[in-house]
Amino acid sequence: MSQQLVPAGQKLPKIATEVSHDYVSIFLDGQMFGIPVLQVQDVLGPQRITRVPLAPPEVAGSLNLRGRIVTAIDLRRRLRLNPLEDGKIGMSVVVDQGGELYSLLVDNVGEVLSLSAKTFEANPATLDPTWREVSVGIHRLDGNLLIILDVGRALDFAVKVELN
Amino acid sequence: MDDLLSEFLTETAEGLGTLDLELVRLEQNPDNPALLSNIFRIVHTIKGTCGFLGLSRLERVAHASENVLGRIRDGEIIVGPFAITLILASLDCIKSILAGLEATEAEPEGDDTALIKQLNDFAEGKISGPAETAAAAPVETAAPAAPAQATVKAPVVMAEQPDFDAIGNVPAPQNHELPSLVDSPLTQEAPGAARDPAIEVKDSAVAASNIRVNVDLLENLMTMVSELVLTRNQLMQILRSHKDSEFAVSLQRLSHVTTELQEGVMKTRMQPIGNAWAKLPRLIRDLSLELGKKIDLQMKGAETELDRQVMELIKDPLTHMVRNSADHGIERPADRARIGKPETGTIVLNAYHEGGHILIEIGDDGKGLDTVNIKKKMLQNGLATEAEIAQMSDQQVYQYIFKPGFSTAAQVTSVSGRGVGMDVVRTNIEKIGGTIDLKSTFGKGSTVTIKIPLTLAIVSALIVECASERFAIPQISVVELVRAAPGSETQIERVNGAPFLRLRNRLLPLVALDKLLRIGRESEEAQETYIVVTQVGGYSFGIIVDRVFDTEEIVVKPVAPILRDIPMFSGNTILGDGAVIMILDPNGIAAATGEVVAHGSAPVEQAAHQRISRAAQKASLLLFNSGDGGVKAVPLALVARLEEIDRSEIEFSNGKPIIQYRGKLMPLVPIGDSIDFGGEGRQPLLVFSDQTRSMGLIVSEILDIVEEVLNIELGSARPGVLGSAIIAGRATDVIDTGYFLMQAFDDWFSSPPNEEGAPGDRLKRILLVDDSPFFRNLLAPLLSVAGYDVNAVESADKALTLYDQGDDYDMIISDIEMPGMNGFEFARTVRGTDRWCDLPIVALSSHTSTHDLELGREVGFTDYIAKFDRDGLLSTISATFNMPRGAAA
Known part of the structure; x- marks a missing residue:
């Protein structure tokens, strides 16, 4: 499956003429998001996740990544989306944030996209505040919009609490 | 060797090694200020440390060469081969002194005045090597070989002859080599080469056998080894389900190596506890002057090793307690003399290993804790009512000194008495999973015993399950496990919804883990639950869980920063099957049930059974079934331990049953003839012991422990029975333990071995x-x-x-x-x-x-x-x- 798409940290060949950035595309409730490829450590299939009682609701639990304990973040919950249908377990994108590993739970992982700055636009004013908070901007793709995820902010729940 | 000295040797050898290189580089790049200041700094450090350690000879030489370097740094002298040679000569001299220092732990005798004079003269510009003039010449640095040879040779040999002789005076093995060195005209051309023979001899053995390693690197290694241990555990678990696997042997080997590696890496983190004690003698000395007391500090077991992380955490509590002993414990010399104690008070620190833990005792022979005083204070501070205090045992009263803001010192001294302290001490100790215990005899002194885990990295934990989730509870806080089921003897009772358990005639507050952690359960409440009786300081409580699994050695990993605010968890870990589980923090749970603590009933719990036994004429009695249908009782105070043995372990000697027990043979005596202890299965035993001997009383079943008002009627003519009493509403025989002891050892009472109680020949x-x-x-x-x-x-x-x-x-x-x-x-x-x-x-x-x-x-x-x-x-x-x-x- 798409796990093998991109070994952590490896860049795809760039388009020579333009400055471009590589993103791992992920899907949440039909919407496509991009995570800068350099931040991605691993892409995992469905994992056994241990619930952590009393944790913030965005924390899905902890999982074991080759002996390291990784905190799993439910991105759907973070973005105030409805949980996945019963019985379906999504995939995990493991990111490094300040030396700590976090696993972002997503519905699915797509391919790695190399995008030029030309298609990039700042967040539209009408974007949902929660989404705007975790989004750097949007890339216009053919027939689709790719929201670039700010991983640091996605992991910072305190911001959200303030909004509430 | 003195730690300080060996550290100095290691450090200086490193510094000298760098100097040799840097000086040669300096000679080639005389205009490099960074190089020069680095050299200057190293020499300066050596000089400073020598002065600090009182190594005067070394200091003088280092000082002289520092002078020269200072001049060079200030641009007053130009770097040339002569200057470098001179400095290198002084370094060689330093090295030879160091060698002597390492061998004898004292500065070797020797006279360096000639060298020092030469260095000083050079610094003051009185002499200058011809090379210095040549420094301006472009050839000098690039190719000193041929042109410099002639010019340099004469003056140096002249000037330096005495120096090398002076160096040669030190008892160093290079004596015979030096003259040939000096004689050689090549000496001056290649200073680097010239000093080589000397270095070879002087390579410090201390420096060679010690390297400095960054603590982070060690921590990293420890983490990796922990991972390896976990992976090993996983592999072993897999292996268990594949009998006859071809991997078995290799895995076994891997397992051994891993264990050894783990031990080895753990050792690198170990430090003798003496390091934490190092500043105590000074502290005691200052204190005794300040307080006008005579105090002798004795330290035993300073070589006992423990994890440096643990050590950092107990350093302050230890200092605090020693200070307490000196200030509150030890009396003034006059007071001591009056009550017949030696004027000099003694504080004893004792550290030793015991079963995966380190025990540290801080004892003094001072006045001990004054319960009357503490009780007064408790009343004053409203910590307990008079009625409560009257009920308390001394041990319970002592617990109050661990309360915040509690100080019994009549006056606040600069040393202690401000009432901050023992509570902080206890908090700190408990934070690292340790326990603290206090014993005191009024007028004779007190002893605080701290029990701490060897390391924080790997702990033994009990794995429990609640609402289909597994959790680990550190074994050190677990006192016992109780199974509770509706309808059985032990069941959970509720007062206004709050669960309690009757445990040995006291009420144990319970905490339902699922409610505490707000984890919903899918099924109805479990029929059968387990209660993990947990103790935090003086507070006992039970944690209700669904199932109890095994204990496992786990590697504690800190939780992610996002989860750090949850007080219920002290960390998380990966189990042998690869699952992540959370480690419960008993301290956090106790704090979460804070209302219970606040009622003040909590610390009373600890010694509750003592309190009950102190109530008028009540005794703790162990009830058991003797096999012939009768329930019998024995005062619990006489029973050393309750054991359950495998019947197959029972052996016979001379027709009498015996068993191997704690490395010794223990005779077994059946309580009645009707007891059949042959065959398979478990056999309960009551073990009676004195200092050296033990005896096992075979009973058919251990029933209960009750506290009862004893109204014993003598008059039993049966051997082995003291009389009958009404216990738990039934007439019960109270057994005569003496009778059974005599059956095991005829001479139990006649020549009892005793070391402590009665010194002297006569009993x-x-x-x-x-x-x-x-x-x-x-x-x-x-x-x-x-x-x-x-x-x-x-x-x-x-x-x-x-x-x-x-x-x-x-x-x-x-x-x-x-x-x-x-x-x-x-x-x-x-x-x-x-x-x-x-x-x-x-x-x-x-x-x-x-x-x-x-x-x-x-x-x-x-x-x-x-x-x-x-x-x-x-x-x-x-x-x-x-x-x-x-x-x-």
């Missing part, structure tokens, strides 16, 4: 006065077992008759409430006699009110003991015998 004789036949029968064997010659009488009058008959004793133990002459009158009478007037008299009573204590002291009781406090009685007796007679009276 100490004790006169026991008690009206209750039960207590006479209970205590007489107990004291006999402890190595005393006991005579028990039932009244004060009888005792006085013995006096009239001319009997002599070493101690009297007397009940207070007796028909006829009571204990107080008896003590007063004894004090008025000729022969017995200065015998120690220990009062034995179930009443220990302050008033009684004071009255007891007044009439001449030496000490006061609760009736069922077996250990207290024995320790008091032994302490009294070991006390100078004058103080005892």
Whole structure:
């Protein structure tokens, strides 16, 4: 499956003429998001996740990544989306944030996209505040919009609490 | 070798190694200021450290070469081969001194004046090597070989001859090599090459056998090894389900290597506890001056090693407690002299390993804790009511000194007495999973015992399950496990929804883990639950869980920063099957049930059974089934341990059953003939012990422990039965333990081995006065077992008759409430006699009110003991015998 798409940290060949950035595309409730490829450590299939009682609701639990304990973040919950249908377990994108590993739970992982700055636009004013908070901007793709995820902010729940 | 010195040697050898290289580089790049200042700094450091360590010879040489370097740095002297040679010569001199230092731990004798003079002269510009003039010439640095040779040779050989001789004077093995060095005209051309032979000889052995490693690197290694251990555990688990796997042998080997690696890496983190004690002697010295006391600090077991992380955390609590002992514990010399103690007080630090833990004792022979004073303070601060205090045992009272804001020091000194401290100490110790315990005898001193885990990295934990989630509970906080099911003997009762458990006649507050962690359960409440009885400080509580699995060695990993605010978890870990589980923090859970703690009932729990036993005439009795249908009882105080053995382990010697128990053979005695202990299965045992011997009493079933008012009727003619009493509503035989002990060892009472209780050839004789036949029968064997010659009488009058008959004793133990002459009158009478007037008299009573204590002291009781406090009685007796007679009276 798409796990093998991109070994952590490896860049795809760039388009020579333009400055471009590589993103791992992920899907949440039909919407496509991009995570800068350099931040991605691993892409995992469905994992056994241990619930952590009393944790913030965005924390899905902890999982074991080759002996390291990784905190799993439910991105759907973070973005105030409805949980996945019963019985379906999504995939995990493991990111490094300040030396700590976090696993972002997503519905699915797509391919790695190399995008030029030309298609990039700042967040539209009408974007949902929660989404705007975790989004750097949007890339216009053919027939689709790719929201670039700010991983640091996605992991910072305190911001959200303030909004509430 | 002194730690400081060996560290200095390692460091200096490193510095010198760098210097050699840097100087050569400097010679090639004389204009590099960074290089120069680095060299200057290293020499300066060496000089500074020498001065600090009092190595004067080394310091003088280093100082002189620093002078030269200073001049060079200031641009007053130009770097040339001569300058470098001179400095290198001084370095060689330093090295040879270091070599001597390493060999003998003292500076070797020797005269460096010539070298120093030359260095000084050079620094002041009085002499200059011709090379210095050549420094301006472009050839100098690039190719010093041929042109420099001629010019350099003459003056240097002349000038330096005496220096090398001076160096040669030191008892270093390179003596014979130096002359040839100096003679060689090549010496000056290649200073680097010239000093090589000397270095080879002087490579420091200390430096070679020690390297400095960054702590982070070690921590990293530890983490990796922990991972390896976990992976090993996973592999072993897989292996268990594949019998006859071809991997078995290799995995076994891997497992061994991993274990060894783990131990090795753990060792790198270990440091002797002496490091944490290093500043204590100084502290005590200053304190004794400040407080006008004479204090001797003894440190035992300083080489006991523990994890440096743990050590960092206990350093401050230790210092605090030693300071406390010096300030509160030890009396002033005059006061000590008055009560017959040596003027110099002693504080003893003792550290040792015991079963995966380190025990550290801080003891003093000072005045001990004054319970009367503490109680007063408790009332003042509103920590307890008078009625509560009256109920408390000393041990419970002591717990209050661990309360925040509690200080009994009459005045606040600069040292202590501000009431911050012991609570912080306890918090710190408990934070690292340790426990703290306090023993004290008023007038004789107190001992604090700290029990801490060897390392924080790997702990033993109990794995439990609640609402289909697994959790780990650190084993150190777990006291026992209780199974509770509706309808069974142990069941959870509720008061206004709050769950409680009756456990050995006390109420244990319970915490439902699922409710606490707000984890919903899918199924209905489980029929059968387990209660993990947990103790945090003085507070016991039960955690209700669904299932209990095994204990596992787990590697504690800190939780992610996002989860750090949850107080219920102290970390998380990966189990052998690869699952992540959370480690519960008993401290956090106890704090979360804070209301219970706030009611003040909490610390009382710890010694609740003691309190109950202190209630009038109540005794803890162990009930068991003797096999012939009857329920029998034995005072719990006499039983050392309850065991369950495998029947197949029972062996026979001379037709009598024995078992290998704790590395010794222990005779087994069946309680009745009808007990069949052959065949398979588990066999319960009551173990009775004195210092060296143990005996196992085979019973058919251990039933319960009850606290009962004992009203024993003597008159049983049956051997082995003391009499009957109504216990738990039934007539129950109370067994005569003495009878069974005699069956195991005929000589149990006749020549009891005893090291502590009665030093000296003759057995100490004790006169026991008690009206209750039960207590006479209970205590007489107990004291006999402890190595005393006991005579028990039932009244004060009888005792006085013995006096009239001319009997002599070493101690009297007397009940207070007796028909006829009571204990107080008896003590007063004894004090008025000729022969017995200065015998120690220990009062034995179930009443220990302050008033009684004071009255007891007044009439001449030496000490006061609760009736069922077996250990207290024995320790008091032994302490009294070991006390100078004058103080005892």
